[in-house]
Amino acid sequence: MTTPERTEVLTGVRVRGLTVAGVPSGAPIVDSVDLDVRPGEILGLVGESGSGKTTLGLALLAYYKRGTQLAGGSVAINGVDLAGAAVRRMRGDAVAYIPQSPASALNPALRIRTQLGECGGDDARVREVLREVALPDTDVFLRRYPHQLSGGQQQRVAIAMAFLGRPDLIVLDEPTTGLDVTTQKHVLETVRKMCATYSCAAVYITHDMAVVAELTDRIAVMYSGRVVETGPARTVLRSPQHPYTARLLMAVPDLDGRREIRGIPGHAPSPVRRPAGCAFAPRCPLVVDRCRDEVPALEDGVRCFRAGVSRFEVVERVEVPVVSADAALEVRGLSAWYGSHQVLEDISLSVPRGQCVALLGESGSGKTTLARAIAGLHPRHGGEVVLGGESLPPSGLRRTPLQRRRIQYVFQNPYESLNPRKTVRELVLAPARVLLGKVPDGLVEDALSQAALSPELASRYPDQLSGGERQRVAIARALAAQPEVLVCDEVTSALDVSVQAAIVELIAGLRERKGLTLLFVTHDIALVRTVAQHVAVLEHGRIVERGPVAEVLAAPEHPYTQALMADTPRFDTSRFSQ
Amino acid sequence: MTAAVAPASLLRTAARTGRTRVGLVLVALVVLTALLGPLVAPHDPTDFVGVPFGRDSLFGADNLGRDVLSRFLHGGQLLLVLSIAATVVGVGVGTALGMVAGYRGGWRDELIMRIGDVVLAFPQVVLALLFVSIAGPKVWLLVTVVGLSHAPRVARIMRDATLMVVERDFVKAAEVTGTRRLRIMTGEILPNVTGPLMVELGLRLTYSIGLIAALSFLGLGLQPPTADWGLMINENRIALTVQPWAVVLPVVAIAVLTIGTNLVTDGLARASAGLGRGVER
Numbered sequence: 095m096t097t098p099e100r101t102e103v104l105t106g107v108r109v110r111g112l113t114v115a116g117v118p119s120g121a122p123i124v125d126s127v128d129l130d131v132r133p134g135e136i137l138g139l140v141g142e143s144g145s146g147k148t149t150l151g152l153a154l155l156a157y158y159k160r161g162t163q164l165a166g167g168s169v170a171i172n173g174v175d176l177a178g179a180a181v182r183r184m185r186g187d188a189v190a191y192i193p194q195s196p197a198s199a200l201n202p203a204l205r206i207r208t209q210l211g212e213c214g215g216d217d218a219r220v221r222e223v224l225r226e227v228a229l230p231d232t233d234v235f236l237r238r239y240p241h242q243l244s245g246g247q248q249q250r251v252a253i254a255m256a257f258l259g260r261p262d263l264i265v266l267d268e269p270t271t272g273l274d275v276t277t278q279k280h281v282l283e284t285v286r287k288m289c290a291t292y293s294c295a296a297v298y299i300t301h302d303m304a305v306v307a308e309l310t311d312r313i314a315v316m317y318s319g320r321v322v323e324t325g326p327a328r329t330v331l332r333s334p335q336h337p338y339t340a341r342l343l344m345a346v347p348d349l350d351g352r353r354e355i356r357g358i359p360g361h362a363p364s365p366v367r368r369p370a371g372c373a374f375a376p377r378c379p380l381v382v383d384r385c386r387d388e389v390p391a392l393e394d395g396v397r398c399f400r401a402g403v404s405r406f407e408v409v410e411r412v413e414v415p416v417v418s419a420d421a422a423l424e425v426r427g428l429s430a431w432y433g434s435h436q437v438l439e440d441i442s443l444s445v446p447r448g449q450c451v452a453l454l455g456e457s458g459s460g461k462t463t464l465a466r467a468i469a470g471l472h473p474r475h476g477g478e479v480v481l482g483g484e485s486l487p488p489s490g491l492r493r494t495p496l497q498r499r500r501i502q503y504v505f506q507n508p509y510e511s512l513n514p515r516k517t518v519r520e521l522v523l524a525p526a527r528v529l530l531g532k533v534p535d536g537l538v539e540d541a542l543s544q545a546a547l548s549p550e551l552a553s554r555y556p557d558q559l560s561g562g563e564r565q566r567v568a569i570a571r572a573l574a575a576q577p578e579v580l581v582c583d584e585v586t587s588a589l590d591v592s593v594q595a596a597i598v599e600l601i602a603g604l605r606e607r608k609g610l611t612l613l614f615v616t617h618d619i620a621l622v623r624t625v626a627q628h629v630a631v632l633e634h635g636r637i638v639e640r641g642p643v644a645e646v647l648a649a650p651e652h653p654y655t656q657a658l659m660a661d662t663p664r665f666d667t668s669r670f671s672q
Numbered sequence: 673m674t675a676a677v678a679p680a681s682l683l684r685t686a687a688r689t690g691r692t693r694v695g696l697v698l699v700a701l702v703v704l705t706a707l708l709g710p711l712v713a714p715h716d717p718t719d720f721v722g723v724p725f726g727r728d729s730l731f732g733a734d735n736l737g738r739d740v741l742s743r744f745l746h747g748g749q750l751l752l753v754l755s756i757a758a759t760v761v762g763v764g765v766g767t768a769l770g771m772v773a774g775y776r777g778g779w780r781d782e783l784i785m786r787i788g789d790v791v792l793a794f795p796q797v798v799l800a801l802l803f804v805s806i807a808g809p810k811v812w813l814l815v816t817v818v819g820l821s822h823a824p825r826v827a828r829i830m831r832d833a834t835l836m837v838v839e840r841d842f843v844k845a846a847e848v849t850g851t852r853r854l855r856i857m858t859g860e861i862l863p864n865v866t867g868p869l870m871v872e873l874g875l876r877l878t879y880s881i882g883l884i885a886a887l888s889f890l891g892l893g894l895q896p897p898t899a900d901w902g903l904m905i906n907e908n909r910i911a912l913t914v915q916p917w918a919v920v921l922p923v924v925a926i927a928v929l930t931i932g933t934n935l936v937t938d939g940l941a942r943a944s945a946g947l948g949r950g951v952e953r
């Protein structure tokens with residue numbers, strides 16, 4: 095950005111000092127951002143939730159969400175300033191947007207032909223673009239409604255809509271969230287091809303470092319509304335200069351299993367409570383006094399006084415040999431239905447005591463149903479769930495308090511699983527009160543400290559906690575019941591990567607220290623290696639492959655597992671500490 | 673982020689809007705009149721102090737020669753008490769039924785909601801008239817009938833609110849530990865439906881006031897010689913042109929009270945829907 099020849103560019107997108115403030119607080123949600131994107135170039139805008147990346151993406155289209163407003167700076171496309179009346183003509187023509195969820199962005203009541211027609215262009219043009227995004231251009235297809243398309247097809251229709259007007263700038267807001275990895279791979283290929291064909295400047299907003307590594311040419315890392323590091327994708331990923339970028343990369347699970355994942359302690363400040371100096375200072379291990387008083391400027395693509403001073407050692411991952419143990423939990427011939435629809439078919443699974451089995455599958459594979467059936471939350475199932483040699487009734491309500499106590503369940507979304515009207519203390523005590531009869535002294539403090547939470551949080555309400563803290567409370571709640579088996583249902587999928595890494599560390603630590611038996615449900619194959627000793631791969635309600643993690647990931651036998659391994663984006667950080 | 677607002681903050685949010693403040697002032701005005709009125713009334717409400725429809729005192733005398741001001745000051749208390757009692761009965765029963773229907777579902781849901789549909793088919797006044805004309809005008813009956821005629825309306829709203837909460841994982845989390853259903857309803861669900869509950873309370877209070885005043889006016893509510901605003905309107909309407917105060921005072925009081933509770937309710941509804949809260953996060 096600061097190299098001389100780049101500041102001269104007139105083609106492409108040029109952003110200078112862009113600031114978007116919240117209303118009425120006036121706190122900058124996006125704080126003096128400078129960006130350049132050349133035609134045909136894809137810029138990856140990376141950041142965790144609340145970093146202001148979506149607000150910035152929308153501001154590039156001169157769109158401000160309710161409660162935000164432009165507070166300074168400019169966006170110019172090919173030398174034309176995107177301000178005032180000009181932008182209305184340019185939207186859909188010079189600038190386009192691809193939203194996160196195509197299912198809600200397409201109007202369910204309109205046929206594909208009508209939707210595409212609304213974006214301008216005649217019939218021939220519509221068919222041309224459809225061919226370009228690898229969709230059929232037949233009349234049959236054009237007559238369809240959005241719900242008749244798959245998720246990947248919907249997203250490609252959204253891409254086609256965006257490219258109809260041959261835009262100069264396209265903003266993609268996490269367009270592959272919610273798609274399975276194989277579909278994601280195809281969508282990413284389409285995006286790359288379309289941007290090259292139309293030599294269109296693209297801004298790709300995401301929290302997924304691996305996607306960025308595969309797709310983008312340049313990267314801008316956002317933290318608390320500021321771009322903290324920017325540069326060519328390879329350079330930034332290989333040798334990150336800003337401590338936040340480095341820590342973020344270390345938090346990404348490594349599919350190849352060569353390094354351990356490490357979370358970032360603490361959480362990002364909201365725009366209102368942003369500290370006076372560098373926003374990352376409170377979490378930064380390299381912090382010096384100057385960082386707390388003074389906001390560092392973006393120099394050579396880094397906003398840090400300590401840029402490149404010292405890198406972090408990558409922690410080499412050591413493969414621990416799997417010891418054999420008796421089964422703490424066994425599932426025998428389990429089948430489950432939703433109404434008349436069978437979602438699980440003849441599942442047999444054994445979870446060795448004190449070890450972790452990962453249940454890997456994509457959405458719709460039945461992995462959550464299996465976890466719920468084990469926990470007694472999905473009574474409509476046949477077959478047997480055996481806990482320590484004892485067969486459990488299908489419905490949780492028919493199980494004895496002791497049986498219920500021994501299996502505890504942690505839900506996917508901590509924003510949903512904690513009653514917002516109860517304090518942390520009440521939340522943690524609730525299952526213990528029902529299941530333990532007599533509540534021992536200091537139970538709450540003990541459970542909180544096991545979940546690495548400060549006991550001071552006991553009097554808070556969930557709304558006053560960050561996402562990671564909430565999930566820790568949910569884990570503390572499960573621990574308070576003193577379980578033998580902990581069922582974790584996608585416990586990190588609602589959280590940021592840096593928080594995910596910390597939660598995974600916590601769960602793995604609990605297994606090692608307390609000998610907890612774990613069933614870890616996930617869709618992320620890269621996480622499996624970090625957390626589990628055994629893996630069972632679910633596809634369409636059946637287990638297609640199982641075995642020790644190291645063996646399955648090293649040489650997957652089933653085509654589905656092979657496809658998962660091949661399609662999952664990855665990036666090589668093994669050398670970034672040089 | 674959930675849109676849930678704690679009850680205390682709901683009231684505080686609502687109180688920030690102009691309409692709620694105006695509403696609160698209006699309600700306070702009428703409530704204070706009704707509560708403190710009997711203490712400052714110049715005469716007993718049943719004392720004869722002048723000729724019928726005489727105009728000697730401030731607001732004159734009524735159809736039997738009783739002091740209008742004294743009867744007005746005495747006449748609100750019972751109306752308010754009865755309205756509040758009927759509202760509590762109606763919203764209480766309705767909430768319980770709605771939560772059972774929403775949480776348990778199945779035949780309980782069908783049974784409760786279909787019986788509710790039958791009750792909803794009759795206008796509230798007709799229903800009240802039916803029972804009161806059979807059993808005679810008794811205070812407890814008035815409260816019960818008015819309250820129960822609210823119940824199916826409240827149940828519908830609370831059932832919907834419950835359905836939204838039941839889907840959330842914290843209810844499942846309580847179930848998986850084997851918490852008793854009653855505890856789940858009171859401990860997990862009820863605190864999360866307080867938004868619609870507050871709105872219903874306000875709304876049903878407004879209707880209760882109107883309904884009980886209307887029944888008194890029709891002669892099926894409170895009986896003479898009780899001083900009561902609805903009854904006063906009925907007793908004195910024949911002399912509206914000669915001695916308007918005996919009708920105007922209670923009419924204005926009921927109107928102000930109804931408008932006031934409506935404004936407060938509206939403020940609560942907006943606060944719980946998040947309108948006018950702006951984007952704070």
